[in-house]
Amino acid sequence: MPALSFTPKGPFSLVASTRFLEGFTPASYHHAPDGVLRLAFPTDDGRAVIGCALWQKERADGAAAATVHAEYTLHVDGKATEPGASTHPAKAARAQIARILSLDTDATDFPALADVDPVVAGLQAQFPGLRPVLFHSPYEAAAWTIIGNRIRKTQAAHIKARLAQEHGQTVDVAHRRLLAFPAPAALRRIGDIPGLTDIKVERLHALADAALDGRLDATHLLAQPAEFALTDLKELPGIGPFSAELILIRGAGHPDVFPRAEPRVHRAMAAAYGLDSTAAADTTRLAAIADAWRPYRSWVALLLRAHAQDQPASQT
Incomplete structure (x- = not known):
């Protein structure tokens, strides 16, 4: 099983990330008592599924973030593969895992905000080491916005979980079985989704097509000025200002966008x-x-x- 390690630049707590996921309705995450964060999700290109286990030994002094360790499996057509460390699939998996936990961002200067803004100082003290925990991809963030539009979050989370159960891939992660959200090609084939209107299903199909065409690629979205990326996202069916911001901020992981529509x-x-x-x-x-x-x-x-x-x- 391929192993990875991440050395956070700036404060980071995997415990804080896990606690956040427990209260993050779209994740429907249930904490395991062994201190391991387990994730399963389609790869950014939609061609495979990643099962990933992460852990971090907390530093007693809290002065710096300790190394985050991970093991992952890559599943192609339902079969686990072990790509070489220098291959594109392995590099892409590493980049996606890092992005999900915002470990791809240099946060060395983040604590310095406390010196200029007492409100930020209080927030940092209340949530030490917490960085944004993202949707697994802009594609999943976009799908959530369509599913959750004008219905209760709990209802939307139930529909999302059922899609994973009925159409996603099952992955064993550190002795636990997880269900990944359907990859774009699988979502595109679903004809009816209980609890969603026909229009929402059509919009999910359109998002799946957009993901397969690369329009929801995180690297592509982050390479543009934020206002250009938001404009592009709002051209997708069912994506308004709020949804576009959520996809860019919580899907692609842009660290520096003020959410004007939230x-x-x-x-x-x-x-x-x-x-x-x-x-x-x-x-x-x-x-x-x-x-x-x-x-x-x-x-x-x-x-x-x-x-x-x-x-x-x-x-x-």
Whole structure:
């Protein structure tokens, strides 16, 4: 089984990532008591499925992030393969695993934001080592936005899990059996999805086609200026401003986009900075405040969301 190691640049806690996934509805993740994070997902190119186990020995002093270790299997046509370390599939797998946990981003300067913004300082102290945990790919992020549009998150998560159960691939990861979300080609073949309208199914088919054509490739999306990538994404059926931002930020892993179409972030930001409800609706003013978070605007926005979710309902 191929083994990998990642040396985070800047703070990182796999424990914090795992805790976040437990509360992240689309993931439907259930923590194992052995400290191993287990994932299963289609590769970025949709041609295979990765099963991956990750672990990290926490440093007692908390001064620096310890090495993250991983073992993975690559499944092609349902069969496990072991690509050589220098092959394209192995390099692509490493890059995708790193991106999912935001380990591809140099966060050496992230703690320094605390020196210029006390709100960020408080968030970093509340969530030490937490980086954005992403959807496995822009394709999966896009599929989630279509599935979850105008229905409850719990209902959408159930539909997503059922798609994995009925049409995804089963993968054994560190002695546990996981189900991966259907790869684009498999999703394209599904004719009916209980709980989703015909229009949503058509849009999922269109997203599968877009993924197979490379339009949802993370590297391609990140290589463009953010505004260009968002414009391209909004050309896909069913993808509006909110969905486009989610795909770019939480699918491709752009670290420095202020989410202008996410009111929950705006409300959380207004509460954290002591602003009134009028300010919470003024994205220009909020974006100006967020300029101090560069080049980690996406990261701070995630911490604000996490903070808001931790508050009692009467305080949010």
